[in-house]
Amino acid sequence: MGNALLEQKTEEELWDEYKKNKNPEIRDFFIRQYAPLVKYVAGKVAVGMPSNVEFDDLVGFGVFGLLDAIDKFDPDKNVKFKTYAVTRIRGSIFDELRSIDWVPRSVRQKTREIETAIVHLESKLGRTASDTEIASSLGVSESDFQQTLYKISGTSVMSLNDVWYSGDDSERISIGDSIESPTSLNPDVIVEREEIKRVIVEAINELPEKEKMVLVLYYYEDLTLREIGQVLNVTESRVSQLHTKANLRLRAKLTNIRKGIV
Numbered sequence: 001m002g003n004a005l006l007e008q009k010t011e012e013e014l015w016d017e018y019k020k021n022k023n024p025e026i027r028d029f030f031i032r033q034y035a036p037l038v039k040y041v042a043g044k045v046a047v048g049m050p051s052n053v054e055f056d057d058l059v060g061f062g063v064f065g066l067l068d069a070i071d072k073f074d075p076d077k078n079v080k081f082k083t084y085a086v087t088r089i090r091g092s093i094f095d096e097l098r099s100i101d102w103v104p105r106s107v108r109q110k111t112r113e114i115e116t117a118i119v120h121l122e123s124k125l126g127r128t129a130s131d132t133e134i135a136s137s138l139g140v141s142e143s144d145f146q147q148t149l150y151k152i153s154g155t156s157v158m159s160l161n162d163v164w165y166s167g168d169d170s171e172r173i174s175i176g177d178s179i180e181s182p183t184s185l186n187p188d189v190i191v192e193r194e195e196i197k198r199v200i201v202e203a204i205n206e207l208p209e210k211e212k213m214v215l216v217l218y219y220y221e222d223l224t225l226r227e228i229g230q231v232l233n234v235t236e237s238r239v240s241q242l243h244t245k246a247n248l249r250l251r252a253k254l255t256n257i258r259k260g261i262v
Contacts, residue, residue: 015075030070034085038062041089044224058093065092107152113138118252128208146241153240203253211246214239
């Protein structure tokens, strides 16, 4: 068909044509068109990652997600490809990171300790546990607890990409995908797998306001941690701590619920 002919068509026309005949030239065109999106998502994921995680590796992992997105995108579903692709690219990166077991054992153990402490505390208290209470439960000072949050900040984002329903690809729901606008939850988003999404949304809404805002700004508004710091008027390291704590608290809230519905 040739690039010149492809570029004369609208993207909508190209998607309609690709859906019908899976033309490899159109596929290659979309790969070139959206390659920068892979680097953008990889760049966001790379922020706060340990030094042993290479940016180029993240880009390579993300390419698999882009290819998957191009292959499975349905233009009739009234969702922008960019929105759909970002989710697939990010998910692919974390799938690959998980498969190579990149998180140091000491970090994984500390993360589990904090999650367990939060589960027990909030079950006992019937409310959100404060930093002081969590630190006391762990037998450390509050400043040591904050420092630990910062140390594990590069790995905690993984929890929001955990899949909550293992079926075919159309049934995969991650916590991150369920985060919506801070002002409203679009009912259309909660149509499929309604019960799972409902409990995820409820758990998000039960988070302390600043922690919830960090999640919304990061996943929904697509801001960097530095930009979120400017919005909330706090340092980037403080945003990193809030982000980590929100992930751990959310994961803890959902631990027992998950056992009952999955």
